[in-house]
Amino acid sequence: MLYQLYETQRALMAPFSEFASATAKLYSHPLSPFTHTPMAQRVSAGLDLMHRLAKDYEKPEFGIKTVPVNGVNVAVQEQVAIEKPFCRLIRFKRFTDETEALADMKSQPTVLLVAPLSGHHSTLLRDTVRMLLQDHKVYITDWTDARMVPEEVGAFHLNDYVTYVQEFIRHIGPEVNVISVCQPTVPVLAAISVMATHGEFTPRTMTMMGGPIDARKSPTAVNNLAMNKSYEWFENNVIYRVPQNFPGAGRTVYPGFLQHTGFVAMNPDRHMTSHYDYFLDLVRGDDDSVDSHRQFYDEYNAVLDMPSEYYLETIKAVFQDFALVNRTWDVNGTIVAPEDITTTALLTVEGELDDISGAGQTRAAHGLCTGIPKERQFHYDVVGAGHYGIFSGRRWREKVYPEIREFIRTYNTDEQKMDLGGKAPAVAVKAAPRKAAPRKAAARKTVKS
Numbered sequence: 001m002l003y004q005l006y007e008t009q010r011a012l013m014a015p016f017s018e019f020a021s022a023t024a025k026l027y028s029h030p031l032s033p034f035t036h037t038p039m040a041q042r043v044s045a046g047l048d049l050m051h052r053l054a055k056d057y058e059k060p061e062f063g064i065k066t067v068p069v070n071g072v073n074v075a076v077q078e079q080v081a082i083e084k085p086f087c088r089l090i091r092f093k094r095f096t097d098e099t100e101a102l103a104d105m106k107s108q109p110t111v112l113l114v115a116p117l118s119g120h121h122s123t124l125l126r127d128t129v130r131m132l133l134q135d136h137k138v139y140i141t142d143w144t145d146a147r148m149v150p151e152e153v154g155a156f157h158l159n160d161y162v163t164y165v166q167e168f169i170r171h172i173g174p175e176v177n178v179i180s181v182c183q184p185t186v187p188v189l190a191a192i193s194v195m196a197t198h199g200e201f202t203p204r205t206m207t208m209m210g211g212p213i214d215a216r217k218s219p220t221a222v223n224n225l226a227m228n229k230s231y232e233w234f235e236n237n238v239i240y241r242v243p244q245n246f247p248g249a250g251r252t253v254y255p256g257f258l259q260h261t262g263f264v265a266m267n268p269d270r271h272m273t274s275h276y277d278y279f280l281d282l283v284r285g286d287d288d289s290v291d292s293h294r295q296f297y298d299e300y301n302a303v304l305d306m307p308s309e310y311y312l313e314t315i316k317a318v319f320q321d322f323a324l325v326n327r328t329w330d331v332n333g334t335i336v337a338p339e340d341i342t343t344t345a346l347l348t349v350e351g352e353l354d355d356i357s358g359a360g361q362t363r364a365a366h367g368l369c370t371g372i373p374k375e376r377q378f379h380y381d382v383v384g385a386g387h388y389g390i391f392s393g394r395r396w397r398e399k400v401y402p403e404i405r406e407f408i409r410t411y412n413t414d415e416q417k418m419d420l421g422g423k424a425p426a427v428a429v430k431a432a433p434r435k436a437a438p439r440k441a442a443a444r445k446t447v448k449s
Contacts, residue, residue, distance in 0.1 A: 002240055003243055007243050010056055014056065017050075017054035020047045020050040021055075024048040024051060027040045027043045028040070028048075041282070044282070049282070052297065053275070057298060057301040057302040057303075060121065060123045062123055062126055064126065064129060064130055067094070067130060067133040068134060069094065069101050070104050072096060072100075072101040074094045074096040074098075074101060074105070075096065076092050076094055076095075077092075077093045077095065078090055078092060078093075079091045081139060084164060085144070086143065086144050086149060086307070087142065088141075088142040089140075089141060089142070090142045091138070092129060105137070108136050108137055109136050109137070109408050109412040110137040110172060110176050111136040111178075112140075112168060112172055112179070112203075113125060113128060113132065113140040114165060114178065114179065114180040114181070114188050115142070115143065116183040117306060118182065118183040119259035119304065119306070120303060120304070121143075121303075122142045122143060125140065127392040127396060128181065128396065135405050146248055146307045147242040147305045148247050149248045149307075150247050151250045151251045155307060155309045156309065157307075157310055158187065158310055158313040158314055158317060159313075159331050159332060160310070161184075162190050162191045163191075163332070165184070165187060166194070166195060169192075169203060174201040175204065175412075176203045176204070177204050177205040177411075177412070178205070178206045179404070180206070180209065180211060182210050182211050182356070182357065183314070185210075185213055186213060186318050188208070189206070189208070189324065189336075189338055190331055192344065193337055193341055194331050194334050194336060196337075196341045196371075197337055197340045198334070204408075205344060205408050205412075206347075207348075208362050209349040210349065210350060210351055210387055211362050212357050213325070213361055213362055214361055215319050215361055217361050217364060219358055220355055220357070220358045231315065231320065234311075234312060235312060242305065251308075252308035254305065256303030260303045263300070266355070274293065277289070277293070278293040281293065324336060324338075324368070325368065338368035338369045341369050341371050342371040342372060344372065344376075345377075345378075345407070346365060346369055346377045347377075347403075347404065348362045348363050348379045349362065349390055349400060349403070350390070351381075351382045351385035351386050351389055352381055352383050353385060353386045353389075354385070354386055356387040380403050382395055383399075
């Protein structure tokens with residue numbers, strides 16, 4: 001019933017939102033006589049803020065049309081490589097007439113970026129994709145809003161997520177390098193582990209960023225909620241049926257609006273301050289700050305519904321049973337055994353100030369992947385970065401991306417492609433001693449590839 005009430009409220013607020021937007025423009029347009037009335041800027045700013053607080057946020061576009069490749073701007077086109085009921089595999093195809101740039105692009109490594117299915121759309125990784133495209137061929141998982149999937153298609157389970165990832169890896173081929181951000185670190189590790197157990201090829205590298213591989217370590221508020229509430233509590237309190245005005249009517253989901261409420265509730269003061277600053281920036285005419293605020297919240301406020309079975313199984317497997325670290329996770333008849341991975345290089349990345357995946361949760365992958373030689377294992381702590389800072393923003397661009405780029409490049413040389421026995425190349429051997437160098441600003445060690 002809550003979902004229906006929310007949709008009713010949203011429908012009632014829509015006309016008010018549009019009226020607020022139109023009136024705000026009436027008090028700010030240079031040709032309008034209302035622009036010259038007292039307090040016009042404040043009235044316009046207040047109405048604009050009301051519009052943004054009341055409006056409905058649709059899924060944003062990636063909007064990546066060009067990227068620089070070795071100093072040459074090349075065109076980018078989104079192509080659907082595989083379309084599944086709950087996910088599309090998107091390839092960002094690059095085009096250019098420049099011979100040298102084209103030769104460079106053909107020789108660059110291929111990356112599969114696995115986006116989270118945890119509330120936000122895959123466009124949240126827009127900055128991640130944009131940087132990766134400068135030096136890589138890039139694919140990304142674009143998860144479908146569950147309310148848009150007809151109920152007759154069937155359920156989507158956590159193991160289906162694992163199966164999807166395996167299919168995408170097989171489609172791209174042995175040259176793939178996998179990067180998983182946040183939630184997918186767990187099912188991606190499971191997918192690669194099962195492939196290794198079955199004797200299939202595994203990716204050249206896997207990079208895991210800010211994910212709950214072992215949620216017992218440094219539990220955050222998000223972890224504590226999942227650990228302290230029972231499976232039945234989640235089933236009875238956060239699962240609802242999609243209303244009749246969507247294609248997925250009748251499907252049980254964890255609604256996006258509930259997730260968004262949870263996101264905001266984690267840092268309410270920060271969001272209130274941000275909106276007040278937005279109001280002041282409108283009054284001052286600070287267009288750059290206004291655009292920055294709008295871009296962030298256009299993405300942050302756009303959420304999707306998750307299939308209920310997938311969400312509940314993730315809660316149980318990852319945060320309650322710790323099935324991955326306890327070796328009890330059965331994927332279609334195969335126990336997930338990360339120790340079976342032997343030829344894939346591993347890099348884990350954590351943010352020093354991450355309040356979603358605590359310190360050590362991602363790094364725990366190294367203790368599970370015992371079949372990977374130590375010289376192929378690397379960890380990088382991002383000083384001063386929160387959860388979003390490890391894959392978006394200045395710290396991502398200036399600190400994290402160079403580490404990932406060099407890590408992937410190291411294991412995609414001609415020599416490395418022929419090295420299937422686990423012996424590290426010279427570059428990796430030189431980098432390994434950095435494991436022992438303690439970071440002065442924190443107790444944890446920083447190991448760079």
